[in-house]
Amino acid sequence: MNDMSLVAIVSIFTAGITTAIGSAAAALGEGRAAAQALQSIAQQPDEANTISRTMFIGLAMVETSGIYCFVIGLILIFANPFWAGIS
Amino acid sequence: MTISPDEIVYFSVGPVAVSATLVFTWVVMAVLVIASIVVTKGLRAEPPLGRGQLVLEALVAFVTSQIREVTRQDPRPYLPFAATLFLFILVSNVLSVVPGFQAPTSSLMTTGALALAVFLAVPAFGISRLGFGRYLRTYLEPTPLMLPFTVLGEVTRTIALAIRLFGNVMSSGLIVTILLAVAPLVFPALMQAFGLFFGVLHAYIFTILALVYIASGTAEADKRVTERNGGDA
Numbered sequence: 001m002n003d004m005s006l007v008a009i010v011s012i013f014t015a016g017i018t019t020a021i022g023s024a025a026a027a028l029g030e031g032r033a034a035a036q037a038l039q040s041i042a043q044q045p046d047e048a049n050t051i052s053r054t055m056f057i058g059l060a061m062v063e064t065s066g067i068y069c070f071v072i073g074l075i076l077i078f079a080n081p082f083w084a085g086i087s
Numbered sequence: 088m089t090i091s092p093d094e095i096v097y098f099s100v101g102p103v104a105v106s107a108t109l110v111f112t113w114v115v116m117a118v119l120v121i122a123s124i125v126v127t128k129g130l131r132a133e134p135p136l137g138r139g140q141l142v143l144e145a146l147v148a149f150v151t152s153q154i155r156e157v158t159r160q161d162p163r164p165y166l167p168f169a170a171t172l173f174l175f176i177l178v179s180n181v182l183s184v185v186p187g188f189q190a191p192t193s194s195l196m197t198t199g200a201l202a203l204a205v206f207l208a209v210p211a212f213g214i215s216r217l218g219f220g221r222y223l224r225t226y227l228e229p230t231p232l233m234l235p236f237t238v239l240g241e242v243t244r245t246i247a248l249a250i251r252l253f254g255n256v257m258s259s260g261l262i263v264t265i266l267l268a269v270a271p272l273v274f275p276a277l278m279q280a281f282g283l284f285f286g287v288l289h290a291y292i293f294t295i296l297a298l299v300y301i302a303s304g305t306a307e308a309d310k311r312v313t314e315r316n317g318g319d320a
Binding site: 049050053056057060063064067068070071074 | 153156157247250251253254255258261288289291292295296299
């Protein structure tokens, strides 16, 4: 096994793990936020506009960490800086 | 597989490479400008109103009400900036379902430029509203100890703004590409419908977050003033 395939194995494995953990954690957080927001809307339907807008902003914030993981996964597969160093 | 429209270069003019990002940014701008010219040509104050005018009025009223709710200030100074961001991102995300169209927002360069515009707009609006000294003083609130974190937060939230939009738009395009190779019958259309929804949602989120940042740069002094007035009374 040469260095090239070792880098490929580690990169692809890490990209998969990164996306898996990143998306799972972000999804758990987003689910909690959305559930809480729905509960609040059920209790105070008059404030539905404010609550849903704040929820969307919060969801976007939470989702950012998942997107970071996804981008890192893409970089590892499509734009890996360690490919060039070997070949 | 290309993950960024920057990699598709049509031709070069000297050192400037005319990539798909550049071309489709101009396409989006042309669509916006031509649609605006066509609609504003037949503006009427009384019914029957044209369809285009109704759409335009609904859009402006929507953005205005959102600005008023988020910033709790007069929406007029922020309307051009916020509505430009919203319309540009919305049109470029929605047009990405057109075959052959590469959404310019799926390039980190475009979203970075938009986030940089927000980064510069926050002090611009803050200084024009509060004055230079009072705006700088908001960095020392509530205590000067927080200054490094405030500055760090300004930079990281700009990066997060750029990467959030880029990651979402680019990932929805990439998933469609992958699905076309794996299951080309129904699922790509489903994912494109999802992409349409998320494109509209992220145009909204980008605009709202920009407004929240601008409001946080302009509103702190107002809060202090009202607190002081409340204390006096």
